[in-house]
Amino acid sequence: MADTGVVTDELVIDESRRRLLLVATAATGVMGVAFAAAPFIASWMPSERAQALGAPTELDLAQLEPGQMTVTVWRKQPIYVVHRTAEMIATLANHQGLLKDPGSTESEQPSYAANPLRSRTADYLVLIGTCTHLGCLPKAHFEPRDPEIGAYWPGGWLCPCHGSRFDLAGRVFEGSPASVNLRVPPYAFAGSRKLVIGVDEV
Numbered sequence: 789m790a791d792t793g794v795v796t797d798e799l800v801i802d803e804s805r806r807r808l809l810l811v812a813t814a815a816t817g818v819m820g821v822a823f824a825a826a827p828f829i830a831s832w833m834p835s836e837r838a839q840a841l842g843a844p845t846e847l848d849l850a851q852l853e854p855g856q857m858t859v860t861v862w863r864k865q866p867i868y869v870v871h872r873t874a875e876m877i878a879t880l881a882n883h884q885g886l887l888k889d890p891g892s893t894e895s896e897q898p899s900y901a902a903n904p905l906r907s908r909t910a911d912y913l914v915l916i917g918t919c920t921h922l923g924c925l926p927k928a929h930f931e932p933r934d935p936e937i938g939a940y941w942p943g944g945w946l947c948p949c950h951g952s953r954f955d956l957a958g959r960v961f962e963g964s965p966a967s968v969n970l971r972v973p974p975y976a977f978a979g980s981r982k983l984v985i986g987v988d989e990v
Contacts, residue, residue, distance in 0.1 A: 844986035846978075849912070857928050859917060862973060862985045866917035866925060868945075869983065876956045877910050879932070879942035886940070887959045889969055895920075895959075897972035898988060906957040906972055914975045914985065915958045921966035924949035930956070945970070 845862040847869060852858055857870045870876075881904070884890045892902055900908050907913050919926050926945035934941045937953065944955040953961040958970030977983060978990045 844984050847983040847985065848981060849983055850981045854911075855930065857930075860985070865973075867973060867985055868913075868915045868917040868928075868970075870913040870915075870956070872911055872913055872956060876930070876943060877905070880904060880955065880957050883940070883942055883955065883961075886961055887955070888962055888964070888967065890959060892959065892969055894967075895969035895971070897969075898974050900988075901972040904957065906959070906969070908975070908977070912983070913957065914972060914983065916971040916973050918970075919947040919949065919952050919966055920960070920968045920970060921947065921950055921952050921964070926952070926954060926970070 845860055845867070847858070847860050849869075849871070852869065852871045854871050854873045855876070857868055860867045860869065889895050890904075892906060897906055905913070906915075917925055924947050926947040928944075929937060929941070929946050930943045932941055932943050934943075937946055941953075942955055944953065945958075946953055947964075947966070950965045952964035952966035954964075954966075954970050955961070958972070960966045960969050973985055974988045975983060975985045976987050976990045984990050
């Protein structure tokens with residue numbers, strides 16, 4: 789039978805069905821690839837167990853103004869990061885005789901933080917934010933001469949559980965139940981504005 793050039797309803801229906809099948813097949817393929825790729829991509833990321841065992845934590849320091857503290861988490865522990873001012877740093881030499889371990893010889897820190905500032909650089913202090921007495925979270929009291937703490941107070945942390953006091957290098961004051969300074973975790977700087985907690989070098 790000769791082609792009359794007339795498009796019948798049957799041909800239109802067949803063409804629509806063909807398009808529908810093509811779209812459905814393509815969508816199924818895309819979804820299949822996504823489901824197959826998800827576990828593969830997830831395998832590149834550290835697991836929760838790996839993070840708990842010490843996968844590094846990164847912190848952007850760009851928003852941390854001088855005089856401020858931020859808290860992040862590494863190995864399920866709170867990490868205090870302080871951007872110290874020149875005034876804060878200057879107080880550290882004024883009360884050595886009031887400290888239990890002023891040289892940090894009995895306290896826990898990496899070798900690069902075994903100094904009076906207990907840090908790699910003067911500006912940034914990085915501490916594990918749990919009291920070395922019974923593990924409470926010391927609260928920041930950065931303003932000097934705080935009447936809640938006592939006559940002489942250069943700024944630092946006060947543990948709300950049993951009253952342990954720590955200066956702006958995390959060093960413990962005499963008379964505190966805590967026997968050693970706040971711990972310093974391993975950390976490094978990746979450039980001038982990124983802190984990596986959990987590694988000594990990057």
